[in-house]
Amino acid sequence: MPFQRRRQVDALADPPEHVTAMRPALQGRRAASAGNDEVFVDADVAFHAAVVAAARNPVPADLSTEFVPVLRTGPVELLAPTCLRVAEPDTADEAREALVRAVEDGYPEAAAAVLTAEPEDPFGGR
Template identity: 40%
Template sequence: MTELRRGPVVPQVASLLRERLRHGGFSPGDRLPNEVQLAAEFGVGRSSVREAVRLLVQDGLLDVRHGSGTFVAAADPDTGDVRQLVRRARVLEVYEVRRALEVEAARLAARRVRPEDVEALRAGLRERQDRRDGDPAVFVDADLAFHRAVVELSGNALLLSLFTAAEPVLREILTEMVRHEKHLPDSSVAHADLLDALERGDAEAAVAATVANLEPVLCGVRSAVS
């Protein structure tokens, strides 16, 4: 049975299914295991599998044929660009939410951070930088851990809940970007600026650093969608 992380289940199951489609030897037209089998494999309820499949259907990766099962979608050159556009639009929505919640979290964290918190953030930032040229999934985990720590320091339980809900989707999106996009902007300076602003208790500088970190990727996704 696959062990899932803590947090929302459906995005994690959807991510696992995408990996299965990429690396599991499936071809267009192949039938997937049924809901009962997938639920047992992932250790989740059938409703979670059903919702995850629905997300992949929206992305054009799967076809559900009622009475027959779920099949890998055929590669159709006439609709490939449209499917990619839909995927990017969903990435855009997630990133817009991320920007909004992390900007406010940074503002609040700058007002509430303590010296011992700064030291923990500094260690987290070093971990992120050390992982930058390694395995994309490990790097993304370190990056999100740093950002999660900032959100936690905001002291706002609702912001933290929103971040927790978005985290599995962000992890999937960012890992895919780091692995496949050749010209992603280097946000190391923006991360260092954010840490410096938090250490000084400068809320506006913390907001500016957060925007500098997230806005380049957001602009790139917006351009791809438009």
């Protein structure tokens, strides 16, 4: 696991109050799944921002803030031609739930497994 990701996961092992922001962000993402791709991607980016903030590392937090327009544009452009959300409007919810649950329960290794699996297969085998 890359060093930076390892540090983020280690920070999640001691959940401070801002870790609790991950659950409402996930709930917002779920609610946004009823909306269009832009609304859904905005909620997904907000979820990821909550995860980054929970890791208590200012470098990724600052970088993610700077890259929000890029982080938003790529997925929005990808979703329409793949029709990914047609069959599963809340795509990848299981992985996000697993991440939040691992952090809430204090299992950094489980959180690390979720974080490292998703980039390898962001569409869950579809």
